Amino acid sequence: MNMGGRILVCDDDAAIRTVVREALRRAGHQVETAASASDLRRAIRSFRPQVLLTDVILPDGNGLDLVPELLADNPHMPIIVLSAQNTFTTAMRATEQGAFDYLPKPFDLAELVQAVDDALARGAATGVEDDTRAGEDLPLIGRSPPMQEVYRTVARVVSNDLTVLVLGESGTGKELVARAVHDFGPRRSAPFVAVNMAAIPRELIESELFGHERGAFTGAAQRTAGRFEQAQGGTLFLDEIGDMPMEAQTRLLRVLQSGEFSPVGGARAIRADVRIIAATHQELPRLIADGQFREDLYYRLNVVPIRLPPLRERGADVGDLARHFLDRAAADGLPRKHLDPGALARLEQHVWPGNVRELENLMRRLAALTRDAVIGSTLIEQQLGIQSPQPLLQDAVGAGLDDVIEQHLARHFASYGSALPPDGLYDRVLAEIERPLLRQTLAAVRGNQLKAARLLGINRNTLRKKLTDLGVGPTVRRSE
Template identity: 65%
Template sequence: MHGVAYPVAKSRAMNSGHVGRILVCDDDAAIRTVIAQALRRAGHRVDAVASLTALRAEISRSLPDVLVTDVILPDGNGLDVVTSLTAEYPRLPVIVLSAQNTLTTAVRATEAGAFDYLPKPFDLDALADAVQGALARSAARPVDLGPVEEGGGLLIGRSPAMQEVYRIVARVVANDLTVLISGESGTGKELVARAIHELGPRRHAPFVAINMAAIPRELIEAELFGHERGAFTGAAQRVAGRFEQAAGGTLFLDEIGDMPMEAQTRLLRVLQSGEFTTVGGARTIRADVRIVAATNKELMSSVQQGAFREDLFYRLNVVPISLPPLRERRQDVPLLARHFLDRAAEDGLPRKGIDRGALALLESHDWPGNVRELENLMRRAAALGRDETIDAEEIRAHMGKGGPVTVSALDADPDLAAAVAARLERIARELPQAFDDGSLYERIIAEVERPLIEAVLARCGQNQLRAARMLGINRNTLRKRLDTLGIDPSRRGVGG
């Protein structure tokens, strides 16, 4: 027996349109019994075994119509057997059950050739529906995704809502169907897009992201399709657009709902024809990319309001993936919190633990900023906390009154605001990709960090211990940041 991942009974009657012989393999006698009874009530003939050895013996005696198998079994890994069985019996549908309910498991089940994957605990209605689908259709062909590293960290969460996301991702990674990811800001839409890319056959080619909301209207077409020299004022040379940059890979169109109507029309033509021309160009270029789009808006409402093309919506919405807000998957919060603390430590911040009281407080929060808000809070707690373990009091202090930390104690400095705005304008001119590749926040913070540390050191007479206390970080972290930034306090005075 592995854990307590038992099926969940439902009241819906199981009426079967197709009946067949089902072979169930699970080393937990209680699970075997519940599954067998449920499927027999639906009219199926069911045999049940407890090991891979017995499974192989049963299949060699008589091939079932559907196989339902657990992953972790006493004499081996069920996914290894799935791989060999689907190769030997390509028309045998296999439904995989697993208590290791991660994205990696879902993808590996699909990679092995499984017809469907159900995380434990599963409800019996879902299993009955999967068996019906397996009987009604021929077995899915094995998908060759190459090796997938265990715990790759692409997506994190074991809630039922995330399990559904994993199942859809696992089904689409091996093909080029267009995907539309919807969800509130901060739910991790780009992470899902990257997972689809990195787990699929295009993973060795570029993943290129562009945020439609961050590009001026008049530049969107040039950004997407590139431009020729002299195409418009300031076009001193030919520049490849995002479609060319992503050739052979994946193009992620973030905040697609903010795309102006004229650019929507041209994007639709490219999706229909698979070809495009640069701005000012005449040569036709093949668009060899997979399109993954994302939005935090209700696009159908935008269609009804005339702000988004209906035909483009249906071109993009081939495979919809809806990401749940963090408040709807609270059980994932502790796992995410620990993950973000580990990442903060890898980035040079102090390694911190977190106690149960703090985790309970995090789970009770509504997270209007979703996963992004949680990540920022955990990084603040790692950087500013004085103790090795983060407790509820510290979390409460960082949350403020039920929300993220603010700087309302100080009025916004207009000179500082103007300096930041001017810096953003310069980045837009000299390094526009920073607005699309997710590096803008870290870039600006890094530029502010050096003068901040230098100013605090000067205020503390170059005493590193006092400076660390003033900054709210420990001395070792300050020393690491001094080394990284190339600041040598010994040249300025007496070190701490």
Template identity: 65%
Template sequence: MTDASILVVDDDAGIRTVVSQALRREGHRVSTAATLAQLRAELAVAVPDVLVTDVVLPDGDGLESAAALQAEHPDLPIIVLSAQNTLTTAVRANEAGAFEYLPKPFDLDALALAVRGALARRSSAPVETGEAIDATLPLIGRSPAMQDVYRIIARVVSSDLTVLISGESGTGKELVARALHDLGPRRAAPFIALNMAAIPRELIEAELFGHERGAFTGAAQRVAGKFEQAAGGTLFLDEIGDMPMEAQTRLLRVLQSGEFTTVGGARTIRSDVRIVAATNRDLAALVQAGGFREDLFYRLNVVPVALPALRERRQDVALLARHFLNRAAEEGLPRRSLGPEAIASLEAHDWPGNVRELENLMRRCAVLGRDDRIGAEELRAAIGEGGRAIAVAEAPDAIDAAVRAFLRRLANDTPQALDDGTLYDRVIAEVERPLIEAMLERHGNNQLRAARALGINRNTLRKRLDLLAIEPGAVRAPGR
């Protein structure tokens, strides 16, 4: 639709000029306004085909005005521009009925595309407005990659569509799941999270669907599963790629029919939950390898949300670091700040543990630092101290060093032990600790995965942890 009328509202004259020129090149007629008062005056004369408006205007809030305009002119598509490029702004824009939300600085081609889309859908039904949301930010970041995430969340937050969140460990997948719950219509109901990798395979179905008394050995009473516990709310299935195939079959059946039965039960229970799943694995590749059901993958992947690694949004690092330092201070830790060189060091780091690693580093600096301001040298030292206990690539060298050091000690202290027939068992006992710690570290302290990598069952691993007095949570893992 060419020769459409576009009204651009922004108090920045430069933005009004640039946007007007770009839209006129598209063949549209453009008028402008700098305030809400001028906007109302323009609307009194004629309603445009599309309204493009800033949020913060000299005489009021553009989003509040957008909500009122949607009620008065339900066919008017509104495109919101904002320098307050947070998740809250994206959701508010969606709730106000905006057709599109573009964070500043925006790409003119993206704006032109949004205008074309708005014109094409000009007769579509308006989005219902919702109640105001809390201004607390569940996610932080102003990078383009995070803005894409915000826009997806804003569009699906009010629906019950199933969402599949993918991303490396420590990128904030549970935060996205909680944002979908806390900002959506199910916010008053429970948010229940279940980590598939942390549950023994034989217990996953009972955890999900509950069990009846006597359903299996040790089932002394009826226990509600996570589907029942989350009734009316959101069920977050973390590490969905580690779900056993038999449990995948039952989950698929629930997603298809909306009904389930407890383990050992006969009564059909209606499921009333929103499913949000997350994985740090490539589920499509897992499907090809036969490790994940293809039909379940498509059931879960209705709305995909791909979270960027922190190294892919370095411009957010300083913002996040300051946020974590402020949070640490609010919790009673010393208040500290970052110098320019420290920020440069943070932005240069690759962050294998992503946001979680950054948060832990800032807490460590808050506790251990001596000065009010964190310097680059102190920061580099803290990164080194908080690095991986035994890097996976270094694990063989670490074990080799442990064996050689042990043999030297034996030769010096008890040389007879080298020939008494116990050497093999002694060496195995000596290297077992660094080996187990290396595998726990590699798999993010996940005992089930570490046990699989070692070729032992989980119960055996637990016994070895107890015997060796290893506390899994104390093993430093990437992003933990």
């Protein structure tokens, strides 16, 4: 049962003060408000709040800059930072200054009340060394609600060594999240070592990860340190963990359980002083069901999951990202370019099957190859290969498709007479429809899988998996 607490709310917006005050009072708390940094200091002395909620931009100061000072005098008072400057920088600065939590504006009142209850239950803020990185070119860009969740999770895990599993489609920036966790954590001065499981031959993965002793196998002329040893004291990023072969999964699990590893061909155990961050674009529960991924390893890795949203779910961030990539291209020596409103609107309408990576590549290409300083919508459409709607695949998805499917199902059921067909009918019929659709799509784009994925509205890796699962062979590109 909530017994209530003393809550101080500081914001220069009277409407926000009123709304938050009433929501917290209805939740059973005593609430006082302040409109400035000077009012805030006076209220802390007189009201002695158990939790403080403060905006960042105040008439006479910066709420983030106040956090260390306030915590020094009130070490058991959790501080929740509220900010309309909802960027990665703000979330990280709030955490680094010692704030208990960070809520971007506009916030959900129920979430705010829950954050206050959590702060009261904790009873004290988590102090973090003040090492602000204002002005740095930070790796994560965007103000959309899905990215705010990413920022908040990253801010909560940087100060500990919990294992993180980053989930998201190819091109969403999973390695950037891993680097952010490392660069803002206590291991930042030690190595960040990344290894892509999908890029290593399966017979070499164990040697790559754990190293090998001289003579361990043919060609091992000298001792070689593996990625675990190279990352000692720092962070080991295991990208595309879903592609790790089963035998290597077993050995990785043993390392995570024991905290030690041995090089291939070696007997001595080496302590694994690394933080593990794994990432994948695959659905690991499905791989587990198919017997391709160890369930116990999944639970060892999935301590703190961070889901990176695809770019199509964060359309509000496209403009910020595009401008950021153009600025970075100019910093690299390419001509400075700008987007006109029509170009920006066209970018925001695009589905982005290649996600942030595709957008970045497009911006660099435009910066390098276009003559005009201002980029318009026509140029965007040309570069993305967008054409006017065509009756492409009309034979496959035309008006008569429903009748064809119904006739096929009627024959299917009739073939069983009075008995029902075996279970799994949905998957079997879906596979029968998908096979010709994939074949026709590949034929229409002359075997170009990237174009086929874009046309179908699915990720390229998803298309490849479907082609494999359904036994649809590669389509050879025909000459023009």
